[in-house]
Amino acid sequence: MNCKNCGAVIRYDPKTYSLICDSCGFSKVLPKPDETSAVEEKDFSSAVDNASRDWQTDLRTVTCKQCGTVTYNDPNQISGICPYCGSTTVLDNSELADSIAPSAVIPFRMSKEEIASKFYKWNKWAFWTPEKFRKGAILDDLKGVYVPYWTFDADSHSSYSGRFGITVTNGDDTSTKWHDGNGGFDLFIDDKIVCGSKRFVSYKKLKNIIVFNKDDLIPYTPEALLGFSAEKYTIGLEESWEIAKQELKKRMLNKACDNESADFYDKNKTQITTEYRNIKYRYILVPMWLSATRYKDKVYNVIASGIDGRGDAQRPISVAKIMIIILLLVGIFLLPVILGLIFQFIVIAYMN
Numbered sequence: 001m002n003c004k005n006c007g008a009v010i011r012y013d014p015k016t017y018s019l020i021c022d023s024c025g026f027s028k029v030l031p032k033p034d035e036t037s038a039v040e041e042k043d044f045s046s047a048v049d050n051a052s053r054d055w056q057t058d059l060r061t062v063t064c065k066q067c068g069t070v071t072y073n074d075p076n077q078i079s080g081i082c083p084y085c086g087s088t089t090v091l092d093n094s095e096l097a098d099s100i101a102p103s104a105v106i107p108f109r110m111s112k113e114e115i116a117s118k119f120y121k122w123n124k125w126a127f128w129t130p131e132k133f134r135k136g137a138i139l140d141d142l143k144g145v146y147v148p149y150w151t152f153d154a155d156s157h158s159s160y161s162g163r164f165g166i167t168v169t170n171g172d173d174t175s176t177k178w179h180d181g182n183g184g185f186d187l188f189i190d191d192k193i194v195c196g197s198k199r200f201v202s203y204k205k206l207k208n209i210i211v212f213n214k215d216d217l218i219p220y221t222p223e224a225l226l227g228f229s230a231e232k233y234t235i236g237l238e239e240s241w242e243i244a245k246q247e248l249k250k251r252m253l254n255k256a257c258d259n260e261s262a263d264f265y266d267k268n269k270t271q272i273t274t275e276y277r278n279i280k281y282r283y284i285l286v287p288m289w290l291s292a293t294r295y296k297d298k299v300y301n302v303i304a305s306g307i308d309g310r311g312d313a314q315r316p317i318s319v320a321k322i323m324i325i326i327l328l329l330v331g332i333f334l335l336p337v338i339l340g341l342i343f344q345f346i347v348i349a350y351m352n
């Protein structure tokens with residue numbers, strides 16, 4: 001994106017929340033989440049036909065040859081290293097037309113420098129890891145990427161029938177009293193969150209790293225993309241909704257349990273069916289700082305939230321360092337034994 005005044009490339013500064021032109025001094029502050037009205041939710045049932053596919057800016061897609069990740073990038077700011085797998089990427093000129101445009105974005109609040117210094121402090125004590133990782137050289141490659149997320153709202157009605165257990169305490173004895181129960185209830189689903197990237201499906205820690213709520217969102221603006229890339233979603237709207245329903249099933253069973261004033265339910269004997277109406281969705285771009293470093297044929301990732309800096313770093317173990325530590329420990333434990341032996345020899349020699 002270029003400056004309206006002078007045509008130079010402008011950048012986004014997370015510290016001041018603004019767009020800055022270093023060439024002519026132009027700056028513009030992005031809307032803050034608390035200043036904007038709630039981000040509108042879109043109707044799920046008509047999404048496929050009616051969703052906007054206009055990202056309102058010129059973007060190029062970059063496909064990684066190695067891991068297949070597709071990202072959208074400002075034509076001025078395409079970098080050569082894939083933040084997911086560390087390989088060099090290849091330019092692809094395919095259109096964005098097949099991709100729904102986001103309805104909301106959470107702008108970056110943490111700068112690359114803030115993330116790097118945070119991780120550097122943490123890495124400093126990781127003595128077992130190779131110097132390249134401990135000294136934070138890998139953090140030079142941190143790249144800001146917007147990761148796709150979906151959120152859903154819906155009205156729901158559930159009907160259940162099954163077997164429910166209540167814990168009964170009688171003195172020191174506890175036993176379970178079972179009963180059959182059936183019934184129904186309504187529940188409003190508010191902002192059920194599903195990550196739209198297949199890359200994170202098996203990464204359980206993600207839910208502890210990426211934490212946000214609707215107060216963090218602003219309506220999508222292409223200006224927020226400045227200097228960053230956006231990962232193309234690999235889990236689409238319909239598939240995400242299926243995942244959401246799977247995850248909600250557990251919440252529904254717990255609610256049935258509450259309805260029966262029970263502590264647990266018999267998994268094999270309890271059935272629940274839920275109907276959803278008025279399903280609304282949002283497609284959100286969520287900011288993350290990522291890097292991938294190849295070390296002895298394996299990839300080690302740094303993953304951090306661009307919202308508040310929570311994160312995780314995978315680090316290899318240096319075999320040479322571990323050997324030195326083991327030798328030192330062995331040395332420390334053996335030292336008294338060796339000194340004892342020397343002392344004995346001296347005593348024996350002296351006695352003779």
Ligand SMILES: [Zn+2]
Binds near residue numbers: 023024
């Ligand atoms: Zn300018």
Ligand SMILES: [Zn+2]
Binds near residue numbers: 064066067082084086
């Ligand atoms: Zn890659």
